[in-house]
Amino acid sequence: MKRILLTSMFALLLVINHQVFAQNTIDGYVLYRDNPQVPIPDVQVGLYTTGGTLINTYTTGDNGYYAFTNIPDGTYVLSSTTEIDPGGVDLYDAWLILQYIFGWIEFTPIEFMAADVTGNGVVNMVDYLFIVIHYFIYGQPFPAGEWVFLDVEVSTFSREGGGNVAGSSTGDVGGVWVPTGRELIDEMILEHEGIANLQSGQIVSFPVKAPSLIDLAGYGLVFEFDPQVLEIVEVVPFGTDAHYAVVDNQIRMSWIQNYDKSDRSFEGVLATIAVRKKGQVTGDINLRLGKESHILDNTGERIGYLELTAPKLSIAAGEGSSLRLYPMPASGTTNLEITVDQAGSSLVSVFNMQGQLVDQFSISVTAGTNNIIVDLGSYIPGSYRLIVQTADKQVMKSSLYVR
Numbered sequence: 001m002k003r004i005l006l007t008s009m010f011a012l013l014l015v016i017n018h019q020v021f022a023q024n025t026i027d028g029y030v031l032y033r034d035n036p037q038v039p040i041p042d043v044q045v046g047l048y049t050t051g052g053t054l055i056n057t058y059t060t061g062d063n064g065y066y067a068f069t070n071i072p073d074g075t076y077v078l079s080s081t082t083e084i085d086p087g088g089v090d091l092y093d094a095w096l097i098l099q100y101i102f103g104w105i106e107f108t109p110i111e112f113m114a115a116d117v118t119g120n121g122v123v124n125m126v127d128y129l130f131i132v133i134h135y136f137i138y139g140q141p142f143p144a145g146e147w148v149f150l151d152v153e154v155s156t157f158s159r160e161g162g163g164n165v166a167g168s169s170t171g172d173v174g175g176v177w178v179p180t181g182r183e184l185i186d187e188m189i190l191e192h193e194g195i196a197n198l199q200s201g202q203i204v205s206f207p208v209k210a211p212s213l214i215d216l217a218g219y220g221l222v223f224e225f226d227p228q229v230l231e232i233v234e235v236v237p238f239g240t241d242a243h244y245a246v247v248d249n250q251i252r253m254s255w256i257q258n259y260d261k262s263d264r265s266f267e268g269v270l271a272t273i274a275v276r277k278k279g280q281v282t283g284d285i286n287l288r289l290g291k292e293s294h295i296l297d298n299t300g301e302r303i304g305y306l307e308l309t310a311p312k313l314s315i316a317a318g319e320g321s322s323l324r325l326y327p328m329p330a331s332g333t334t335n336l337e338i339t340v341d342q343a344g345s346s347l348v349s350v351f352n353m354q355g356q357l358v359d360q361f362s363i364s365v366t367a368g369t370n371n372i373i374v375d376l377g378s379y380i381p382g383s384y385r386l387i388v389q390t391a392d393k394q395v396m397k398s399s400l401y402v403r
């Protein structure tokens with residue numbers, strides 16, 4: 001800004017000396033949220049006439065500096081854009097927008113622009129809901145675009161309005177994020193507490209708890225799962241008007257506390273989730289906490305460290321295994337159809353009704369369904385119990401009738 005003034009004074013001398021055109025330099029810095037500590041690189045700063053004609057563009061470097069030289073006297077508008085990755089948006093920003101709508105806080109011009117995620121010049125419930133539902137739950141882009149910059153009017157005649165340009169990642173109302181810098185990572189972990197046994201066809205419901213959490217103002221939670229092995233049947237998220245969706249391999253939930261705090265009755269359960277196992281399960285079936293997960297304390301701030309708990313999801317022993325004899329009753333031979341999770345040698349034992357062992361042999365099985373022909377030629381007609389012990393120590397039983 002000093003430079004503009006000095007250049008202007010120099011220009012004035014030139015005019016006095018009957019020079020025709022005064023030449024000026026317009027320069028400054030593009031800063032994240034006006035913060036001199038956080039310049040924004042790779043911003044295309046456009047210098048426009050007040051009539052909207054583009055004169056020149058300048059792309060900022062790492063220090064955020066831009067400069068236009070040899071600019072004739074006049075009033076201009078700086079308008080900026082960038083392609084760098086946006087970020088920093090979470091439920092804290094939605095919480096701030098709600099405070100603004102209620103009239104409890106005010107926004108600076110760049111905060112207002114960041115909050116107007118729909119880009120219609122108004123900050124209202126539509127912007128709030130866009131962050132809470134469309135952005136966080138469904139990952140939809142902001143209608144206002146990924147970045148917002150305040151247009152700056154600069155004049156070569158005065159220091160007013162010259163200089164720095166403020167920009168923000170759209171939606172980052174709180175402005176705590178640093179472009180090209182660190183990511184906001186809270187320490188949130190999901191620990192196993194107890195075991196939930198999953199059996200074919202059964203729906204198992206369990207809570208996700210935050211045992212140390214007493215109160216909260218909101219959350220954005222992401223739980224990842226393997227959709228090949230687990231079906232999410234139902235999700236009941238904590239809080240009035242909480243939102244959730246199962247999107248691909250994620251359960252995404254969001255909630256902000258009501259205006260009147262009428263739903264302040266947190267008792268440690270963030271969600272109740274009902275699941276069912278799918279098919280022949282082999283993969284990891286436990287829920288994992290997505291890294292976007294965050295929780296706001298009762299003042300709206302993100303909680304830095306929090307431990308959540310959910311039961312370990314376990315496949316009940318013997319699930320996926322089966323034993324069948326056919327035809328039954330049989331004479332001569334019968335088919336032993338056996339399905340196991342693990343290949344290996346299984347021991348077949350046959351007992352008569354007096355409990356005496358009358359036959360014993362090993363069979364070699366592969367993982368999956370096997371069919372083995374059993375010779376019944378030496379069996380006396382009657383009823384028997386056939387017991388198979390598999391390589392992984394599972395025991396399966398079936399009745400055997402020989403004619």
Ligand SMILES: [Ca+2]
Pocket residue numbers: 115116117118119120121122123124126127
């Ligand atoms: Ca709006």
